[in-house]
Amino acid sequence: xxxxxxxxxxxxxxxxxxxxxxxxxxxxxxxxxxxxxxxxxxxxxxxxxxxxxxxxxxxxxxxxxxxxxxxxxxxxxxxxxxxxxxxxxxxxxxxxxxxxxxxxxxxxxxxxxxxxxxxxxxxxxxxxxxxxxxxxxxxxxxxxxxxxxxxxxxxxxxxxxxxxxxxxxxxxxxxxxxxxxxxxxxxxxxxxxxxxxxxxxxxxxxxxxxxxxxxxxxxxxxxxxxxxxxxxxxxxxxxxxxxxxxxxxxxxxxxxxxxxxxxxxxxxxxxxxxxxxxxxxxxxxxxxxxxxxxxxxxxxxxxxxxxxxxxxxxxxxxxxxxxxxxxxxxxxxxxxxxxxxxxx
Amino acid sequence: xxxxxxxxxxxxxxxxxxxxxxxxxxxxxxxxxxxxxxxxxxxxxxxxxxxxxxxxxxxxxxxxxxxxxxxxxxxxxxxxxxxxxxxxxxxxxxxxxxxxxxxxxxxxxxxxxxxxxxxxxxxxxxxxxxxxxxxxxxxxxxxxxxxxxxxxxxxxxxxxxxxxxxxxxxxxxxxxxxxxxxxxxxxxxxxxxxxxxxxxxxxxxxxxxxxxxxxxxxxxxxxxxxxxxxxxxxxxxxxxxxxxxxxxxxxxxxxxxxxxxxxxxxxxxxxxxxxxxxxxxxxxxxxxxxxxxxxxxxxxxxxxxxxxxxxxxxxxxxxxxxxxxxxxxxxxxxxxxxxxxxxx
Numbered sequence: 167x168x169x170x171x172x173x174x175x176x177x178x179x180x181x182x183x184x185x186x187x188x189x190x191x192x193x194x195x196x197x198x199x200x201x202x203x204x205x206x207x208x209x210x211x212x213x214x215x216x217x218x219x220x221x222x223x224x225x226x227x228x229x230x231x232x233x234x235x236x237x238x239x240x241x242x243x244x245x246x247x248x249x250x251x252x253x254x255x256x257x258x259x260x261x262x263x264x265x266x267x268x269x270x271x272x273x274x275x276x277x278x279x280x281x282x283x284x285x286x287x288x289x290x291x292x293x294x295x296x297x298x299x300x301x302x303x304x305x306x307x308x309x310x311x312x313x314x315x316x317x318x319x320x321x322x323x324x325x326x327x328x329x330x331x332x333x334x335x336x337x338x339x340x341x342x343x344x345x346x347x348x349x350x351x352x353x354x355x356x357x358x359x360x361x362x363x364x365x366x367x368x369x370x371x372x373x374x375x376x377x378x379x380x381x382x383x384x385x386x387x388x389x390x391x392x393x394x395x396x397x398x399x400x401x402x403x404x405x406x407x408x409x410x411x412x413x414x415x416x417x418x419x420x421x422x423x424x425x426x427x428x429x430x431x432x433x434x435x436x437x438x439x440x441x442x443x444x445x446x447x448x449x450x451x452x453x454x455x456x457x458x459x460x461x462x463x464x465x466x467x468x469x470x471x472x473x474x475x476x477x478x479x480x481x482x483x484x485x486x487x488x489x490x491x492x493x494x495x496x497x498x499x500x501x502x503x504x505x506x507x508x509x510x
Numbered sequence: 511x512x513x514x515x516x517x518x519x520x521x522x523x524x525x526x527x528x529x530x531x532x533x534x535x536x537x538x539x540x541x542x543x544x545x546x547x548x549x550x551x552x553x554x555x556x557x558x559x560x561x562x563x564x565x566x567x568x569x570x571x572x573x574x575x576x577x578x579x580x581x582x583x584x585x586x587x588x589x590x591x592x593x594x595x596x597x598x599x600x601x602x603x604x605x606x607x608x609x610x611x612x613x614x615x616x617x618x619x620x621x622x623x624x625x626x627x628x629x630x631x632x633x634x635x636x637x638x639x640x641x642x643x644x645x646x647x648x649x650x651x652x653x654x655x656x657x658x659x660x661x662x663x664x665x666x667x668x669x670x671x672x673x674x675x676x677x678x679x680x681x682x683x684x685x686x687x688x689x690x691x692x693x694x695x696x697x698x699x700x701x702x703x704x705x706x707x708x709x710x711x712x713x714x715x716x717x718x719x720x721x722x723x724x725x726x727x728x729x730x731x732x733x734x735x736x737x738x739x740x741x742x743x744x745x746x747x748x749x750x751x752x753x754x755x756x757x758x759x760x761x762x763x764x765x766x767x768x769x770x771x772x773x774x775x776x777x778x779x780x781x782x783x784x785x786x787x788x789x790x791x792x793x794x795x796x797x798x799x800x801x802x803x804x805x806x807x808x809x810x811x812x813x814x815x816x817x818x819x820x821x822x823x824x825x826x827x828x829x830x831x832x833x834x835x836x837x838x839x840x841x842x843x844x845x846x847x848x849x850x851x852x853x854x
Binding site: 323379412434453 | 667669670671672675676679680719722723725756758759760775776777778781797799800802803806828832834
């Protein structure tokens with residue numbers, strides 16, 4: 167059965183423009199909070215396939231999106247490469263022993279061995295794919311090597327990225343060694359996700375915005391492209407979505423073997439269309455805070471629809487949905503995207 | 511006596527391209543740390559003109575910049591409008607009673623009355639102007655109304671800006687009331703800084719990057735433009751520098767009555783030149799983390815110099831210098847900018 171979402175990723179005509187939301191399986195949903203409380207903590211939820219599958223499926227039923235996205239965390243990769251990971255309330259993820267030297271990089275588990283440890287992810291995918299309707303797509307994902315390596319070096323969220331930036335300007339070879347190692351794991355990880363049943367993969371580069379242009383291409387985009395080429399060569403039927411957050415000034419240089427470019431909210435959709443719309447399908451890009459207001463949501467959906475004209479486009483937010491958004495407004499957004507221009 | 515820096519702001523030919531650094535009076539300088547320790551805390555340093563003047567002057571002597579920038583904090587404005595301000599170690603500025611309603615806005619001190627309370631700032635300027643060499647410029651500054659109002663609503667630094675964004679999408683009229691009130695204070699504040707002796711003013715919009723395009727122009731740029739027009743009409747001999755941080759995707763719509771556009775590091779200098787270089791002098795934009803390495807510094811200075819060709823340009827960083835940068839590297843940057851293309 168053909169999936170509207172997959173067709174749209176390949177730029178084929180579809181009966182309507184499909185829609186999903188980044189972080190759609192998240193804290194704004196009371197049903198998610200229930201499962202998460204049962205799980206105990208966030209990481210246990212990621213580690214328990216039955217529960218992770220349940221929250222993956224929730225937004226399809228509750229808010230009506232066209233694709234489910236695997237519930238997991240980008241940091242399971244460094245975690246299985248051997249770095250202890252914990253989540254602190256109010257602060258987020260923490261690696262107590264961040265990477266400081268080439269010996270630290272060499273001590274990490276790599277390649278298929280590390281990817282092979284993420285069985286709970288592949289098991290989650292198998293459960294979801296069994297339960298998900300055939301016409302809905304399942305999106306697998308990974309963090310981009312740059313974003314993962316930044317966490318591995320900073321050890322936690324950062325405002326200035328000064329540790330990782332000091333590294334790229336003073337010991338670029340160490341950073342490249344780490345990025346190359348993470349890249350190998352990511353390739354196997356996405357491959358195993360595909361073998362387990364995902365229909366589409368997205369690479370999230372949440373911290374793209376931390377780098378100036380030349381360094382972005384050197385330390386991030388080149389590795390993302392390498393992953394995309396590897397996957398595309400082996401699995402040409404699987405669409406690849408790239409989401410580098412916050413690089414509106416660099417769009418002229420974007421290239422590579424992928425299908426969909428995820429547009430964040432800081433990049434005007436007109437600009438993305440002008441620079442990339444003929445080469446890639448565009449996904450996005452409503453500012454997620456518009457979900458606080460139905461009026462603001464309607465205004466943006468109509469604007470984006472008018473720019474894209476229902477072609478080569480997938481509706482989404484320009485970043486993850488926030489925990490304090492009313493579920494009703496999220497449902498309204500989804501309904502609006504699927505019925506834009508119609509009375510409903 | 512003509513000041514190279516002022517001439518450069520007006521796009522006149524100068525013997526070399528002048529240079530200064532955002533946060534040049536800051537923690538990377540041991541001499542600054544000494545004065546700050548004497549002052550006790552950051553806010554006391556801002557409130558003590560003799561000491562504030564001393565740290566304002568330090569980088570002129572120590573690292574050799576062409577302009578001093580008034581040492582102060584952008585949040586002295588909301589503080590004197592009536593909001594209690596404290597600085598918490600590791601967290602930064604905190605307003606314990608953030609703005610929540612129109613009554614809160616109305617209760618704030620406004621206009622000349624609030625600006626009149628910032629006497630310690632004007633006294634600092636007078637001391638600096640007396641001690642500063644005649645050929646060096648003194649830059650006054652303010653936070654942009656959007657950045658100030660964001661702090662006033664969030665109460666502290668924020669990753670998601672969800673409080674202020676909820677406000678702009680659900681109660682825009684409350685946000686505009688606050689912005690209008692802050693804008694009035696800023697006009698008087700800059701005027702009084704000019705009367706006290708600054709040669710140039712810069713408006714810092716550090717949180718420009720938090721808004722999508724349309725909302726940026728509605729809630730920030732329009733107020734910055736209003737301030738610039740007001741100052742330009744009364745003080746045409748005072749150059750105005752606008753620094754909206756992180757809006758590379760919006761440069762096409764930038765307009766207004768000011769002289770210099772401050773380019774942040776996320777905006778490629780080529781892009782800024784193409785979009786704005788014929789209308790405004792450009793300031794910037796080396797990625798401040800390049801200061802960790804002399805080699806990376808040299809590469810960037812030479813690149814920026816080659817793009818700008820020594821015309822209509824002021825060297826600077828693309829954001830503030832970080833505390834852990836070696837002073838030696840900061841000196842090297844300044845020397846390099848003044849001697850680019852020469853052996854020295």
